[in-house]
Amino acid sequence: MNQFDTIIIGAGPAGMMAAISSSFYDKSTLLLEKNKRLGKKLSGTGGGRCNVTNNGTLEDLLEGIPGNGRFLYSVFSQFDNHDIMNFFEDNGVKLKVEGHGRVFPTTDRSQTIIKALEMKMLENGVSIRTGCEVVSVKKSEELFHVKTAEQVFTSRQLIVTTGGKTYPSTGSTGFGHEIARHFKLEVTDFEAAESPILTDFPHKKLQGISLDDVTLTYEKHSITHDLLFTHFGLSGPAALRLSSFVKGGETAYLDVIPQISSEKLADYLQEQREKSLKNALKEIMPERLAEFFAENHNIKVKQIPQKELEGLIQYIKALPIPITGKMSLARSFVTKGGVELSEINPKTLESKKIPGLHFAGEVLDINAHTGGFNITHCLCTGWVAGTQLPDSY
Numbered sequence: 228m229n230q231f232d233t234i235i236i237g238a239g240p241a242g243m244m245a246a247i248s249s250s251f252y253d254k255s256t257l258l259l260e261k262n263k264r265l266g267k268k269l270s271g272t273g274g275g276r277c278n279v280t281n282n283g284t285l286e287d288l289l290e291g292i293p294g295n296g297r298f299l300y301s302v303f304s305q306f307d308n309h310d311i312m313n314f315f316e317d318n319g320v321k322l323k324v325e326g327h328g329r330v331f332p333t334t335d336r337s338q339t340i341i342k343a344l345e346m347k348m349l350e351n352g353v354s355i356r357t358g359c360e361v362v363s364v365k366k367s368e369e370l371f372h373v374k375t376a377e378q379v380f381t382s383r384q385l386i387v388t389t390g391g392k393t394y395p396s397t398g399s400t401g402f403g404h405e406i407a408r409h410f411k412l413e414v415t416d417f418e419a420a421e422s423p424i425l426t427d428f429p430h431k432k433l434q435g436i437s438l439d440d441v442t443l444t445y446e447k448h449s450i451t452h453d454l455l456f457t458h459f460g461l462s463g464p465a466a467l468r469l470s471s472f473v474k475g476g477e478t479a480y481l482d483v484i485p486q487i488s489s490e491k492l493a494d495y496l497q498e499q500r501e502k503s504l505k506n507a508l509k510e511i512m513p514e515r516l517a518e519f520f521a522e523n524h525n526i527k528v529k530q531i532p533q534k535e536l537e538g539l540i541q542y543i544k545a546l547p548i549p550i551t552g553k554m555s556l557a558r559s560f561v562t563k564g565g566v567e568l569s570e571i572n573p574k575t576l577e578s579k580k581i582p583g584l585h586f587a588g589e590v591l592d593i594n595a596h597t598g599g600f601n602i603t604h605c606l607c608t609g610w611v612a613g614t615q616l617p618d619s620y
Contacts, residue, residue: 231257231354233613234373234382236361237403238265240602241588241609242388243344248613249386250351256613257380258353259373261360266341268390272602273329277337280311280606281328281599292604293471294420294563294594299604301574306610308603318343327452327464329599364406366581384583386612388605391562391589392417403590404565410581413567420594421601422470422559424479426460427549432519434458441465442485445550448472451485452598461548467560468596475552480545483512489544496536500529504539561601565592576612585612 233249235242238260249256272278281291288308289296312322312330320343321333332339348355356375363374364385371385389403404414433456442451443465455463469479484492499507504524508517520543524531531539556562566586570579576591578584587608595601 229378229380230370231255231380231382233257233384233386234259234371234380235386235388235613236364236373236406237387237389237588237590238262238355238357239388239390239588239605240266240269240344241390241590241605241612242386243341243348244606244609245386245388245585245587245613246353246355247344247347247351248610249384250348250353250613252614252616254384254616256351256353257382258348258355259359259361259375259380260355260357263358265345265355265357266337269341269602270337272337273331275337276331276335277340278329278331278597278599278602279315279322279340280308280330280603282308282312282324282330283328287328288600288603291598291600292593292595293468295568295592296595296604298568298573298593299607302576302604302607302611305614306607308599308607310610311603311606315340315343318347327598361402364409366410366584369583371583384585384615386585386587386609387590388586388588388609388612389590391565392556403586407566407570407586407590410578410584412570412578412580415564415567415592417556417562417564419553419556419559419561420471420563421467421561421597422553423457423462424460424466424470424473424550425475425552425554427551428460429519431458433515436513436515437463438483438513438516440485442482443469443479444482444545445469445473445477445479454481460551464596464598470553470559471563471594471596473550473553475550477550479548479550481548482544483516483546484543487511489540492540492543493536496528496540500527502528504528504531508543560597561594562589563592563594565590568592575615576608577615585615587612 232254233256235258246258323333370381373380387403392401436456438454450465450468452464454465505521576585588605
């Protein structure tokens with residue numbers, strides 16, 4: 228049988244969840260995936276552990292989705308992060324919550340999440356075709372005609388969940404945007420988001436240092452999270468989140484000990500005045516970082532002139548980091564840009580121009596932070612798109 232109620236193109240988190248919700252509502256459902264296995268990009272998320280959602284409030288969710296998150300109000304009123312957690316726990320996946328509200332399977336394996344989604348699809352009777360690349364899509368007489376290399380499938384509802392443009396090796400090549408353009412929908416320009424940051428900074432001295440809950444600031448954007456110094460610049464959640472707001476040519480400022488105010492740091496150093504600056508600082512920060520700040524002051528704290536000490540405190544609390552750029556779109560975690568949201572009904576995720584055509588996940592012009600937020604919007608938009616019944620159904 229080549230005719231279905233719903234066809235979904237792309238088996239990432241949005242596509243698999245769309246297939247589950249579509250079949251839950253008794254629609255015959257076909258999921259097409261050009262890779263040989265499901266959830267290829269999902270398998271690498273969270274360092275292979277799959278940070279499947281975040282357990283925060285609605286406001287936390289929206290704050291974690293800086294790229295058009297407000298568009299998702301209606302989606303989250305239908306299916307949200309707590310529904311995601313309930314879904315997986317109801318389907319035998321035990322979850323745990325780690326720092327910053329990040330939710331993982333207790334197995335620490337992304338395959339646990341992918342397998343749960345696959346088993347639910349099979350339980351619901353979804354037809355799954357892997358290694359099946361779509362070459363063209365058209366619509367005539369209220370039916371979508373989805374052509375692969377070998378055959379043509381038809382449906383009254385088509386859900387496009389092909390992802391953005393990041394990590395093309397996982398299949399995210401922008402094909403969903405070509406479908407949108409074919410149907411005369413606008414697609415916004417692409418840009419890397421959640422990207423490691425390139426800097427003009429002494430990388431080798433700090434390379435490999437990992438810091439917990441530091442504050443990275445650029446203009447009005449201030450992010451407190453973990454940070455990693457690398458050979459090219461900065462990575463880790465704080466850098467990835469800031470990358471949405473920079474392009475290159477900016478200067479960010481790093482507070483390596485935000486939990487200690489400038490005044491308290493001054494008092495602390497006075498208390499440690501008989502120690503060398505390095506030994507005083509290594510009590511409150513990693514030793515290599517203490518060495519970096521003390522490299523021009525290999526003397527006791529009490530020997531440092533007051534003006535120099537005040538300048539040093541300012542340097543520690545607001546270390547200037549010149550930004551030269553960020554990683555390419557292909558090497559970033561999230562795509563900024565996609566199907567223009569003014570083209571999409573926020574309640575149903577259906578095209579306003581083409582009845583029965585829906586988009587979900589990263590193919591839309593929505594970008595979210597790592598830490599569970601990006602997967603959350605993919606799973607939630609997928610669920611909502613799948614629940615919709617075409618007018619002609």
